[in-house]
Amino acid sequence: MDASGLKEKAEAWLQADPDAATVAELRDVLARGDLADLADRFAGDLEFGTAGLRGVLGAGPNRMNRAVVRRTTAGLARYLKATVPDVTTRGVVVCRDGRRLSAELAEDTACVLAAEGIPAHVFPSLAPTPLAAFATLHLNAAAGVMVTASHNPPEYNGYKVYWGNGAQIIPPHDKGIADFISRVEPANQVELLSPTEAHARGLWRDVPDSLGEAYLDAILKLRVHGRGSESLSIVYTAMHGVGGVWMERALERAGFRNVHPVAEQHQPDGAFPTVRFPNPEEPGAMDLSLATAERVKADLVLANDPDADRLAVMVRDGSGKLRMLTGNEVGVLLGHYVLVQGPTRRSKSHVVTTIVSSTQLGDIARELGIAYDEVLTGFKWIANRAVEREKQDGTQFVFGYEEALGYCVGTVTRDKDGVGAALVFADLAAWCESRGKTVLGYLEEIQRRFGLYVSAQRNFTFPGAEGAQVIGRIMEGFRRSVPSRVGELPVRTVLDYKKGERLPPSNVLAYELEGGGRVTARPSGTEPKIKYYFELKETLATGEPVQAARARGEARLQKLIDAFIALARERGQPEVGT
Structure with a gap:
């Protein structure tokens, strides 16, 4: 997208952004003429999937912010009303951790739900993710929302969604919710009830302390x-x-x-x-x-x-x-x-x-x-x-x-x-x-x-839109050129989970090796990383010290790792990558 197109998208976003903080942030980016920053912010919409939303905080559709969360919650609410007949009775749990903007995002979530006529069971203070999952079941809620970015760096936040069975959403709900989100009006037109009004109408319900006691x-x-x-x-x-x-x-x-x-x-x-x-x-x-x-x-x-x-x-x-x-x-x-x-x-x-x-x-x-x-x-x-x-x-x-x-x-x-x-x-x-x-x-x-199983993981980070392309090239490189062995170990079976033969389709490749080893490659679902997983099995001889068997297994494992990383380099992985 050229500079004029980026600026046009940015101006349209500014007109619909309900948060003065992100409006000021985006105006500063425009004033500085930082086209690379604009291009990343407007590379697309932050994708809603089975992990909900997760991204860097900031202005723009490819960031976590109040505008994105208001539209997401409106889409979630409308999907629930279309698929769960008693949602306006059961309500939705809303919980948050201690990250930056978590309080505001949780409040917006509850206020949008209330405006849609759905009661929000709101944790009145910070609580861990397990409490949100527990509350969804314990309160028989139709769904739950946890505002968190889990273990990501401080510039991130996220929006995790549970279904009424207490588990995180899986297909078809992720796609169904995303479809409803895509039809939501601009963020500044999404209706909210104030917390005071939502309380008065019985649509904001504080989660009682007794729920925490029940969890313990x-x-x-x-x-x-x-x-x-x-x-x-x-x-x-x-x-x-x-x-x-x-x-x-x-x-x-x-x-x-x-x-x-x-x-x-x-x-x-x-x-x-x-x-x-x-x-x-x-x-x-x-x-x-x-x-x-x-x-x-x-x-x-x-x-x-x-x-x-x-x-x-x-x-x-x-x-x-x-x-x-x-x-x-x-x-x-x-x-x-x-x-x-x-x-x-x-x-x-x-x-x-x-x-x-x-x-x-x-x-x-x-x-x-x-x-x-x-x-x-x-x-x-x-x-x-x-x-x-x-x-x-x-x-x-x-x-x-x-x-x-x-x-x-x-x-x-x-x-x-x-x-x-x-x-x-x-x-x-x-x-x-x-x-x-x-x-x-x-x-x-x-x-x-x-048996003694030795395992390891290696991650390589490639940020931004260009990084996603790099990760895609690596995975497709392995699909085009299938290795017959990894180092000294022949490949016994190749499992391409993208084909959806054993499990739902997923961009994962696994190589089962002679002797029981396994190597698996997958892009992260929440971070700009490609991840490689390695495992080998060692059998301890009678009376053999476990330290000796472990040392032998880890030496073999390191050879396996080195050999696979070399194969990845041959298939498009750059020499740089953290």
Whole structure:
């Protein structure tokens, strides 16, 4: 688009933008004549999909702002009225985290819903994402909206949508909502009721404190050991997010008396002053947790991301050094724990993971005779598959996880729950302590029986519209030129999930390798990244130290990674990329 076309689009946006702050921001961009900035802001509309909306805050249709959220909410409301006959009775949950503009976006959401005649069940203060998922079920709402950008950097925000079954939306609802959004009038013409008027008409309903109490009671029942610990030393970080008060209350009620919050990160702060990227997986994000743990000599470190739907864990190894568990290790530990030590009926138990997570949970489930499913990446697929099988087969969902630190124990929520999962992991650690074992000792028991799986992920970021084209070229390059081997390992099976043969169509490629390894490539659904996932299996010899088998497996894994990255370079991946 040429300069005159960009300026024309910008002027049209200014006429319809109801927010003085973003109007001033866009006028400044125009005054500076920054055509590259304008081109990115007006490259298209921020796409509404199964993850809802997520993007950088700012003016323009390709940004998160009040204009976009008002139109999105009007489209959501009209879709609900067209598809859910009792939506005006059941209402919609509205929840927010502590990010910049979250309060305004949540208020706009509630006010637009009210103007459409739909009651908004509004959390009166900050709350974690698991509470929004829980409330949608607990209040029998027709849908739920959570204003959050989860673990993204501070310049981001987002808009996550739950369906009435408590799970995030999947097709056809995402496309149906997007279609209704496309027909919504300009943002400054979208009708809103003021909070005062919405309250007066009974269309703004504050979520009561009793709902939070019900959530805490429910996750406390997920524990297996159930005895807490006076001695187990736990460090916890909320990562400047909204999980702190909930995690403290849960651990205290569970009988954990030796808990040490990371003080610098405990209060909500959307600027995330101590971390550039508030994701426990990112380098440096856990430094303050590590320092606190060494100071108090903690046995266990638990970390939530800012909206508390993810969980990271650090434990002591044999030398006394703290080690971060991988998402797959946490998933296998929690899955094995609730399946083998828990009270559930195995004949009806059901566990679910994703096509980019470790295959080990599936191997455990098959040996134990437990129903198992692999689904596409994203917890929406895990939750909806659990609901589907419960209806079809009468199974009891007991655990699901994705390697990106997302875990769900039981059916308290139909989404990943970093608070509930952290409580169950603390319970697991206390159980290990009661047996005179460490968490890593328990993991070794599992590995000696089911094999040692080593896994890794490599991400490459290519921002902006040009970056999306780069990522597209890489994926299509692999489709045009299919590798017969990755390094020394022959490719046994190629799975192109874009064809929709085993699962709904998705832009994912997987290579199953001789000997049980797997490599998977996929563009991120929420960030400008392409992600590669790697896994190999090692069998421990009788009496072999687990460290020796791990070192052997990780050396093989690094060769696999290097070989695949070389293949990606041959297929269009630039040498640069963070």
